[in-house]
Amino acid sequence: MVSxxxxxxxSRDAGSTAVPTAAVPAPAIDGGAPATRAGxxxxxxxxxxxxxxxIALVAAVSPEQPGHYPLCPTYALTGLYCPGCGGLRxxxxxxxxxxxxxxxxxxxxxxxLPVAVWAYLAWVRxxxxxxxxxxxxxxxxIWGFVALGVLFGVLRNLPALGWLAP
Numbered sequence: 001m002v003s004x005x006x007x008x009x010x011s012r013d014a015g016s017t018a019v020p021t022a023a024v025p026a027p028a029i030d031g032g033a034p035a036t037r038a039g040x041x042x043x044x045x046x047x048x049x050x051x052x053x054x055i056a057l058v059a060a061v062s063p064e065q066p067g068h069y070p071l072c073p074t075y076a077l078t079g080l081y082c083p084g085c086g087g088l089r090x091x092x093x094x095x096x097x098x099x100x101x102x103x104x105x106x107x108x109x110x111x112x113l114p115v116a117v118w119a120y121l122a123w124v125r126x127x128x129x130x131x132x133x134x135x136x137x138x139x140x141x142i143w144g145f146v147a148l149g150v151l152f153g154v155l156r157n158l159p160a161l162g163w164l165a166p
Contacts, residue, residue: 040127059095063088083153086166
């Protein structure tokens with residue numbers, strides 16, 4: 001004998017019929033994202049606005065002046081430059097149009113910014129078109145970026161490559 005849930009038995013016994021499928025709302029696109037374009041673009045818009053606000057802050061308040069931003073925890077604890085050290089100064093220089101100084105402060109950040117902008121724009125495009133988010137990049141690509149960051153962190157702390165230090 002097939003077991004029927006109690007709620008269904010009661011509704012069947014009371015003579016009511018099941019809810020027609022047309023009355024059930026369609027599932028949201030993207031596993032929970034709103035179905036309207038404006039709703040789908042809300043989160044990317046907030047992320048983009050926060051990013052632009054952060055860049056505007058770094059452009060307005062120079063990281064070259066001590067006391068405006070916290071010290072890098074890696075540098076404070078070990079005295080070694082992490083792959084991100086000098087990143088704020090690089091963004092400050094880029095915001096003021098000085099690419100050469102930005103490359104001197106942190107070439108990894110300068111080279112990673114176009115990749116980050118491309119990934120952001122791809123995300124916005126997929127959300128605007130209502131497409132599901134694509135899968136993560138291949139593990140080899142992710143590990144390649146991690147290895148690049150570790151290698152950069154090691155190389156910028158070698159005395160022979162002092163020009164990589166911020």
